[in-house]
Amino acid sequence: MNPCGESSCLSFALTLVWDKRENGEWQCTASWKTHSGSVWRVTWAHPEFGQVLASCSFDRTAAVWEEIVGESNDKQRGLSHWIKRTTLVDSRTSVTDVKFAPKHMGLMLATCSADGVVRIYEAPDVMNLSQWSLQHEISCKLSCSCISWNPSSSRAHPPMFAVGSDDSNVAYGGKVQIYEYNENTRKYSKAETLMTVTDAVHDIAFAPNLGRSFHVLAIATKDVRIFKLVPLRKESTAAGPTKFEVQIVAQFDNHNSQVWRVSWNITSTLLASSGDDGCVRLWKANYMENWKCTGILKGDGSPLTGSSGQPSAMNMVVGSSVQNSQNILNGMSAGS
Amino acid sequence: MEEVDVNPTVTNIPAIRHGKHMGFAWGPEDILVYETQFKASGPSLSGPGGSFIHKVRKDEDIHSPILRKLFNESHHIFVGLQTIKEDVPSKSKKPQFVSISRNYRSVIRACMEELQQVAVSTKDTEMATQYGNQVSILLAIELIWNLCEVLFIDAAPAGSLLLHLLDWVRLHNADADEKAKDVLQSDSPAEHHHYWDVVVSYVLQGRLEEARQMLAKQATRQPASRNMYKLMDGLLSKMPFYNPGGTQTLTEFDVKWRNWHEEVDRYLKDNSFSSNYHLELICKILVGDEDALLEQKELLSTWYHFLITRLLYCHPTVKPIELHYYAQSCLTMFLDSRSVQEPLDSILLAAFEFDIYLVIKDCSIVLNNWWFVAHLTDLLDHCKLLHSHNLNFGSNMREFLLIEYASGLFTHHSLWQCAVDYFDHCPELGRACLELQIERVPLDTERKALKVLRICEDRQMSEQVRSICKIMAMRALRNNRLGSALSWSIRAKDAAFATLISERFLQDYCTKGTFSDLDLIDNLGPAMLLSDRLTFLGKYREFHKLYGEKRFKEAAKLLLSLMTAKIAPRSFWMTLLTDALPLLEQKEVIFSADQTYELMYCLEELTSSLDTAAPGADSPMQEQDVEQTKVELLRLSLARNLAMAIVKEGTVDT
Numbered sequence: 001m002n003p004c005g006e007s008s009c010l011s012f013a014l015t016l017v018w019d020k021r022e023n024g025e026w027q028c029t030a031s032w033k034t035h036s037g038s039v040w041r042v043t044w045a046h047p048e049f050g051q052v053l054a055s056c057s058f059d060r061t062a063a064v065w066e067e068i069v070g071e072s073n074d075k076q077r078g079l080s081h082w083i084k085r086t087t088l089v090d091s092r093t094s095v096t097d098v099k100f101a102p103k104h105m106g107l108m109l110a111t112c113s114a115d116g117v118v119r120i121y122e123a124p125d126v127m128n129l130s131q132w133s134l135q136h137e138i139s140c141k142l143s144c145s146c147i148s149w150n151p152s153s154s155r156a157h158p159p160m161f162a163v164g165s166d167d168s169n170v171a172y173g174g175k176v177q178i179y180e181y182n183e184n185t186r187k188y189s190k191a192e193t194l195m196t197v198t199d200a201v202h203d204i205a206f207a208p209n210l211g212r213s214f215h216v217l218a219i220a221t222k223d224v225r226i227f228k229l230v231p232l233r234k235e236s237t238a239a240g241p242t243k244f245e246v247q248i249v250a251q252f253d254n255h256n257s258q259v260w261r262v263s264w265n266i267t268s269t270l271l272a273s274s275g276d277d278g279c280v281r282l283w284k285a286n287y288m289e290n291w292k293c294t295g296i297l298k299g300d301g302s303p304l305t306g307s308s309g310q311p312s313a314m315n316m317v318v319g320s321s322v323q324n325s326q327n328i329l330n331g332m333s334a335g336s
Numbered sequence: 337m338e339e340v341d342v343n344p345t346v347t348n349i350p351a352i353r354h355g356k357h358m359g360f361a362w363g364p365e366d367i368l369v370y371e372t373q374f375k376a377s378g379p380s381l382s383g384p385g386g387s388f389i390h391k392v393r394k395d396e397d398i399h400s401p402i403l404r405k406l407f408n409e410s411h412h413i414f415v416g417l418q419t420i421k422e423d424v425p426s427k428s429k430k431p432q433f434v435s436i437s438r439n440y441r442s443v444i445r446a447c448m449e450e451l452q453q454v455a456v457s458t459k460d461t462e463m464a465t466q467y468g469n470q471v472s473i474l475l476a477i478e479l480i481w482n483l484c485e486v487l488f489i490d491a492a493p494a495g496s497l498l499l500h501l502l503d504w505v506r507l508h509n510a511d512a513d514e515k516a517k518d519v520l521q522s523d524s525p526a527e528h529h530h531y532w533d534v535v536v537s538y539v540l541q542g543r544l545e546e547a548r549q550m551l552a553k554q555a556t557r558q559p560a561s562r563n564m565y566k567l568m569d570g571l572l573s574k575m576p577f578y579n580p581g582g583t584q585t586l587t588e589f590d591v592k593w594r595n596w597h598e599e600v601d602r603y604l605k606d607n608s609f610s611s612n613y614h615l616e617l618i619c620k621i622l623v624g625d626e627d628a629l630l631e632q633k634e635l636l637s638t639w640y641h642f643l644i645t646r647l648l649y650c651h652p653t654v655k656p657i658e659l660h661y662y663a664q665s666c667l668t669m670f671l672d673s674r675s676v677q678e679p680l681d682s683i684l685l686a687a688f689e690f691d692i693y694l695v696i697k698d699c700s701i702v703l704n705n706w707w708f709v710a711h712l713t714d715l716l717d718h719c720k721l722l723h724s725h726n727l728n729f730g731s732n733m734r735e736f737l738l739i740e741y742a743s744g745l746f747t748h749h750s751l752w753q754c755a756v757d758y759f760d761h762c763p764e765l766g767r768a769c770l771e772l773q774i775e776r777v778p779l780d781t782e783r784k785a786l787k788v789l790r791i792c793e794d795r796q797m798s799e800q801v802r803s804i805c806k807i808m809a810m811r812a813l814r815n816n817r818l819g820s821a822l823s824w825s826i827r828a829k830d831a832a833f834a835t836l837i838s839e840r841f842l843q844d845y846c847t848k849g850t851f852s853d854l855d856l857i858d859n860l861g862p863a864m865l866l867s868d869r870l871t872f873l874g875k876y877r878e879f880h881k882l883y884g885e886k887r888f889k890e891a892a893k894l895l896l897s898l899m900t901a902k903i904a905p906r907s908f909w910m911t912l913l914t915d916a917l918p919l920l921e922q923k924e925v926i927f928s929a930d931q932t933y934e935l936m937y938c939l940e941e942l943t944s945s946l947d948t949a950a951p952g953a954d955s956p957m958q959e960q961d962v963e964q965t966k967v968e969l970l971r972l973s974l975a976r977n978l979a980m981a982i983v984k985e986g987t988v989d990t
Contacts, residue, residue, distance in 0.1 A: 048803055048806045208772055210765055211767075263360070263362055265362050266773065266776055267739075267743050269743065272362065272367060274358050278357055280360045280369055286697075286700070286736075287736035297347050297369055298349065298358075299350075299358065300349065300350065
């Protein structure tokens with residue numbers, strides 16, 4: 001989710017939740033003030049854990065929220081209530097990203113802060129969301145802007161995450177770092193730094209793993225980049241993190257400006273990116289692994305009409321009430 | 337041969353101002369975009385931000401009810417194809433494959449006809465255009481598929497090849513028949529302004545019998561030219577056509593054909609038809625005169641018709657490998673400076689060049705939907721026409737395309753079930769993709785969840801089974817539907833969750849005095865053993881049943897065993913002992929002396945542990961009093977029972 005305007009951190013920051021009803025319509029079921037500063041990101045936990053959200057903010061905290069099913073009247077009116085289960089206050093600077101770990105790791109989340117520290121928390125009892133313990137604190141040396149867990153649940157891959165830095169000093173190379181969990185030391189250690197990424201990184205996303213032996217990572221920086229990380233075979237006696245062969249698979253500067261967000265679809269066949277050029281671009285690979293842009297979404301400022309759809313390859317459904325999937329919007333409150 | 341390049345499609349989103357930064361999020365079947373106020377630097381913009389979220393969805397086709405039939409029926413055919421036995425050699429399976437190919441094509445045609453009908457009958461011009469577009473696409477698809485069937489699947493050798501290509505052209509050229517109908521229905525067919533068009537069209541398509549019949553009508557009107565017509569009729573009737581089932585070899589046919597060709601040429605050079613423009617034209621066509629053929633561009637309408645006609649009258653024994661020379665030159669000759677080579681032309685050309693990969697690649701790029709390339713590639717693969725590329729994907733092209741197609745199906749609320757079969761037949765990546773996709777199927781109703789579960793259970797996807805059950809259990813628990821939550825957690829074999837829910841049941845009992853969801857608890861069966869707490873719940877309920885049925889001795893025994901076998905949690909013992917009270921107070925002695933001793937022992941164990949526990953400063957004096965009274969009552973009852981039991985057991989019945 002995108003940050004609100006930077007100069008408005010004094011304003012309240014609201015979080016809104018939308019639910020899809022049985023008749024297919026969307027409705028805003030909750031909106032509430034989550035933090036006292038701009039909310040940078042919000043993320044959902046896996047539905048196995050219930051309806052759980054985490055948010056992180058400029059106010060140096062991250063919070064975990066749970067939906068409480070209200071009275072049946074509320075349900076009919078389409079209202080739900082969210083209560084804060086815990087606030088994570090360990091960071092001394094703005095918390096720039098929060099992500100839940102893949103569900104096979106239990107109820108775990110990672111936060112990263114502007115002071116370059118990644119913290120990993122775990123809720124040992126998944127039924128008690130108020131108890132979180134700080135399991136790992138990792139210093140990345142550069143200010144962090146984004147974090148992404150490797151979603152692979154294969155036993156061949158130890159838990160892994162990637163951290164991106166928005167440090168603008170080009171002299172410090174390697175704005176993306178990969179950390180891997182070591183079963184023996186029970187700690188995360190740095191496995192790889194992508195030295196070729198020297199510009200500020202705004203977003204980072206591992207692709208869903210389809211049982212492949214290698215990993216695919218998308219990076220939003222001054223352009224869109226896709227990397228392939230191939231684990232090199234370890235000798236049985238070798239200790240330490242896996243060594244990777246890093247290949248750049250694609251690099252696109254079509255946005256012609258800073259790219260702020262990258263996100264994969266479920267089957268990792270489509271990558272979407274958004275940039276300062278006001279477009280959302282969709283990228284797809286053919287079976288020979290050649291990546292191409294397959295679609296562009298851009299605002300044209302035309303007024304909203306009542307009809308649905310243009311007869312084109314991408315069809316559009318537009319509603320007059322706000323619609324959403326089970327994701328959250330960051331919005332500015334009306335007064336700001 | 338270059339790959340077709342198509343620019344990315346641009347979709348405009350209204351109500352988002354141009355140049356404004358857009359945020360987005362992936363939904364299960366779509367992508368959502370919204371306007372943000374984000375600016376990398378400088379003050380944030382004033383004024384209202386965009387208040388809309390737009391849902392953008394690709395591939396409207398899935399939601400068309402007519403096309404859905406296409407997807408459903410082709411799914412049938414697909415599954416049938418996969419079950420053809422592997423051990424039989426490919427050669428003998430050819431007729432089977434051709435028949436399957438024809439099935440696919442007839443499904444396309446049926447769909448096309450339905451769409452055509454709707455396009456014509458609808459009053460909504462926008463819809464009509466849309467339907468019209470879909471019809472054109474299906475037409476193109478069927479054209480390409482048919483050609484692929486002729487060239488790749490049927491793979492006819494020289495001789496038969498041309499005959500099949502002739503069929504192909506005839507099938508896709510309805511104009512001639514339309515005109516013929518008009519002409520024949522008129523009062524005087526020979527005078528109809530389309531008459532000669534029809535005759536020439538027949539000749540161009542090699543339908544000489546029909547051409548002769550048409551000509552006969554003209555012949556009767558022009559008795560003066562009777563000889564000329566008779567001559568033409570003769571030439572037309574004598575043209576040799578190769579008979580694949582016959583005894584004539586290709587070489588023999590070739591000789592015969594050349595003789596006929598020379599004869600026609602002689603008459604042409606003799607000016608036998610020079611006085612009749614039309615007959616001379618027909619004669620030139622029969623001889624294969626290129627210029628004459630090119631003049632008929634309008635009737636031919638396509639370069640591939642031109643190609644087949646040219647081959648028919650110049651080189652009917654054309655071999656498959658020779659096709660591409662003729663194809664390329666015909667395309668060039670046919671397209672003048674005004675017309676541009678369209679993607680369809682490139683695809684057909686690639687087919688004539690027998691470049692299967694290029695055909696598939698170009699079709700993937702040009703066509704919106706993966707349906708065509710996925711099914712065609714699958715069929716070609718079964719014909720063993722695709723050599724497996726070792727791709728970085730770890731899979732091959734067939735799987736890639738099938739997975740693309742099936743993934744698209746997954747977003748549809750009912751077609752997703754068809755998609756499962758496609759994944760099943762992708763040995764390398766199918767399972768992983770299915771696992772990912774099936775977890776995302778919205779579990780709107782219990783029925784749907786059960787459907788999804790059955791699919792996972794059938795395929796031993798135990799992790800997905802567990803996950804789905806857990807999600808449903810969580811949902812039920814949050815909505816306080818304990819029975820549902822319990823049955824889901826039993827199905828998930830989730831002991832921890834089952835324990836949790838059992839606790840909730842027991843808590844409910846303590847507060848309300850009754851059990852909810854009795855049916856479920858009564859019929860737990862072996863599932864009871866999933867967790868200790870669950871076992872206790874089941875057994876406790878059994879106790880109540882026995883009591884209700886006045887089977888007091890059995891009830892008493894069960895109650896005692898719950899404590900002595902440590903099935904009951906210590907926290908519940910007080911409740912159990914309290915439950916024992918009515919049994920102790922009965923006129924008849926129910927608990928034996930030994931049993932009573934055991935009960936007393938339990939009570940003492942319980943009270944001593946309560947004593948040693950630090951007296952809760954929180955628990956009000958009142959509560960402690962109540963507890964104390966209970967304990968005293970119990971002690972009294974137990975003592976009385978013990979007395980009566982000892983007496984009873986000591987009495988000898990005389």
